[in-house]
Amino acid sequence: MNFIYELEFKVRDYECDLQGIVNNANYQHYLEHTRHEFLLENDLSFAQLHNEGIDLVVARIEISYKVPLRSKDRFISKLNLVKDGIKYTFFQHIYRLPDMKLCVRAKVENVATINGQLAHCQFLDDFLEKINTKYKNNNG
Amino acid sequence: MNFIYELEFKVRDYECDLQGIVNNANYQHYLEHTRHEFLLENDLSFAQLHNEGIDLVVARIEISYKVPLRSKDRFISKLNLVKDGIKYTFFQHIYRLPDMKLCVRAKVENVATINGQLAHCQFLDDFLEKINTKYKNNNG
Amino acid sequence: MNFIYELEFKVRDYECDLQGIVNNANYQHYLEHTRHEFLLENDLSFAQLHNEGIDLVVARIEISYKVPLRSKDRFISKLNLVKDGIKYTFFQHIYRLPDMKLCVRAKVENVATINGQLAHCQFLDDFLEKINTKYKNNNG
Amino acid sequence: MNFIYELEFKVRDYECDLQGIVNNANYQHYLEHTRHEFLLENDLSFAQLHNEGIDLVVARIEISYKVPLRSKDRFISKLNLVKDGIKYTFFQHIYRLPDMKLCVRAKVENVATINGQLAHCQFLDDFLEKINTKYKNNNG
Numbered sequence: 001m002n003f004i005y006e007l008e009f010k011v012r013d014y015e016c017d018l019q020g021i022v023n024n025a026n027y028q029h030y031l032e033h034t035r036h037e038f039l040l041e042n043d044l045s046f047a048q049l050h051n052e053g054i055d056l057v058v059a060r061i062e063i064s065y066k067v068p069l070r071s072k073d074r075f076i077s078k079l080n081l082v083k084d085g086i087k088y089t090f091f092q093h094i095y096r097l098p099d100m101k102l103c104v105r106a107k108v109e110n111v112a113t114i115n116g117q118l119a120h121c122q123f124l125d126d127f128l129e130k131i132n133t134k135y136k137n138n139n140g
Numbered sequence: 141m142n143f144i145y146e147l148e149f150k151v152r153d154y155e156c157d158l159q160g161i162v163n164n165a166n167y168q169h170y171l172e173h174t175r176h177e178f179l180l181e182n183d184l185s186f187a188q189l190h191n192e193g194i195d196l197v198v199a200r201i202e203i204s205y206k207v208p209l210r211s212k213d214r215f216i217s218k219l220n221l222v223k224d225g226i227k228y229t230f231f232q233h234i235y236r237l238p239d240m241k242l243c244v245r246a247k248v249e250n251v252a253t254i255n256g257q258l259a260h261c262q263f264l265d266d267f268l269e270k271i272n273t274k275y276k277n278n279n280g
Numbered sequence: 281m282n283f284i285y286e287l288e289f290k291v292r293d294y295e296c297d298l299q300g301i302v303n304n305a306n307y308q309h310y311l312e313h314t315r316h317e318f319l320l321e322n323d324l325s326f327a328q329l330h331n332e333g334i335d336l337v338v339a340r341i342e343i344s345y346k347v348p349l350r351s352k353d354r355f356i357s358k359l360n361l362v363k364d365g366i367k368y369t370f371f372q373h374i375y376r377l378p379d380m381k382l383c384v385r386a387k388v389e390n391v392a393t394i395n396g397q398l399a400h401c402q403f404l405d406d407f408l409e410k411i412n413t414k415y416k417n418n419n420g
Numbered sequence: 421m422n423f424i425y426e427l428e429f430k431v432r433d434y435e436c437d438l439q440g441i442v443n444n445a446n447y448q449h450y451l452e453h454t455r456h457e458f459l460l461e462n463d464l465s466f467a468q469l470h471n472e473g474i475d476l477v478v479a480r481i482e483i484s485y486k487v488p489l490r491s492k493d494r495f496i497s498k499l500n501l502v503k504d505g506i507k508y509t510f511f512q513h514i515y516r517l518p519d520m521k522l523c524v525r526a527k528v529e530n531v532a533t534i535n536g537q538l539a540h541c542q543f544l545d546d547f548l549e550k551i552n553t554k555y556k557n558n559n560g
Contacts, residue, residue: 012452012453013452013466014297014453016297017294017296017298018190018293018298018300018351019197020298023172023294024201025165025169026165028164028165029165029434032163032164033433036432036433045491045492047433047436047490047491050158050159057159057205057208058164059204060202060205061201061202061203062202063200064199064200065197065200068197071466071467072460072465072467152309152312152316153312153313153316153326153327153437154309154445156438157433157436157437158433160327169294172292172293172294173292173293173294180352185352187293187350187351211325211438298467298470299470299475299477304448304452304481305445305448305449306445308444308445308448309445312443330438330439335439337485337488338485339484340482340483341444341483341485342480342482343480343481344479345477
């Protein structure tokens with residue numbers, strides 16, 4: 001899979017549960033933070049969008065857990081973004097460093113709401129076109 | 141769908157994020173807590189299993205987010221459990237109270253590990269048989 | 281100490297960290313949830329106040345950790361509230377059930393802000409007077 | 421105050437609550453992660469200590485909240501460590517970047533337990549002596 005953005009993290013001990021591994025819910029935090037940082041790098045702020053009445057909300061998520069992360073592990077979180085009808089779908093992988101073992105594979109489907117109502121959001125489409133152009137140029 | 145266990149919760153304000161709704165990752169917490177309470181009610185402690193070297197780990201999760209929960213909402217979390225090969229699959233729904241709107245629908249596939257290795261666990265199969273008998277009798 | 285409100289909880293496994301005990305930060309969650317439920321029971325919603333531009337913010341907290349809570353523990357969280365100048369100070373204790381061991385003792389100083397500025401808030405003073413009357417009558 | 425260690429962070433959106441600011445409890449996470457990274461940099465692993473039966477537990481914490489952190493904020497977390505009887509006391513400050521506004525000031529008192537019992541831990545004293553020597557040399 002082609003990825004257009006990546007972000008490095010390190011496990012924080014409070015993210016581990018009594019099994020001594022990162023609690024499953026925290027991977028959703030990692031995945032969300034990766035998406036928001038990706039948006040920010042492309043001049044789109046999740047918090048600011050919210051203040052303007054536009055919310056990008058997760059409608060569906062699939063996560064496959066392959067290898068658990070532990071205290072002291074560093075990892076890299078990668079994403080790609082595809083538009084499919086009214087859905088903005090992120091494909092996201094998390095790899096442990098330095099051995100690049102695949103830890104988590106996720107598919108995250110978002111929809112846009114304006115003032116709480118499901119909506120077509122021209123703004124986000126323009127954004128998607130911009131990043132498609134940007135990353136195609138980078139890759140080609 | 142038939143459910144064999146249910147647990148009532150109330151949203152805690154710290155579970156809401158800057159969108160003013162419960163953060164997506166927290167539903168995994170609700171779902172996990174429901175599973176663990178279900179196990180406990182049937183005399184199986186997740187923490188104690190871990191201390192004995194047996195871990196029930198989530199291999200894959202699918203969550204559909206339907207209606208967001210907000211500050212002050214009460215909700216009910218329901219589950220069913222089905223064995224499928226080496227997988228123990230929980231089907232879980234979360235309904236807002238009192239209007240019973242479906243908020244979240246999840247499918248959570250677990251596998252057992254013994255001392256960190258994927259394993260067939262007779263212990264869990266006996267458990268499953270026990271609860272199948274128990275809940276069939278309750279329902280029939 | 282006299283307490284005017286109490287709320288029962290049960291430890292959720294995801295609140296425990298790799299030491300097998302509830303992570304220290306989660307006690308702040310318990311304490312916050314207790315304060316917000318206390319406000320709600322007295323017809324004051326933290327979330328609604330925020331939407332009206334009034335925020336009750338923690339200026340200072342002291343927490344003494346006495347006995348750690350573990351998986352499966354139930355506990356009771358108690359509070360008292362005292363006004364001291366511009367500060368609204370909550371005194372909060374958490375006791376393990378059923379043995380009533382003191383787990384956590386906290387002092388939480390709040391101040392009010394209106395549209396982000398530190399402010400005297402007549403609204404909260406009226407609230408405090410109301411609950412003082414209410415609980416004095418209950419206790420006397 | 422002299423600090424002997426510092427670590428840079430960036431706010432993650434899920435750490436913000438419905439007030440739009442970082443939830444108070446998350447500062448304890450930031451402070452804990454700073455302490456653990458400090459220990460790691462000096463070859464002491466919190467998770468590994470736990471596996472050997474030694475736990476460094478927080479007995480008391482004081483936190484003053486000065487300026488709230490928000491979505492997109494970067495910040496720097498600094499610490500110093502002093503031994504006082506059986507207590508290992510961390511003094512910790514969090515400053516917003518780039519304006520270096522003081523956000524949080526904390527005093528975190530730890531004690532050592534061996535197999536769950538309060539204990540004098542020669543190991544930690546040797547550690548403290550080592551870092552005192554190291555940082556004194558660095559500073560002067």
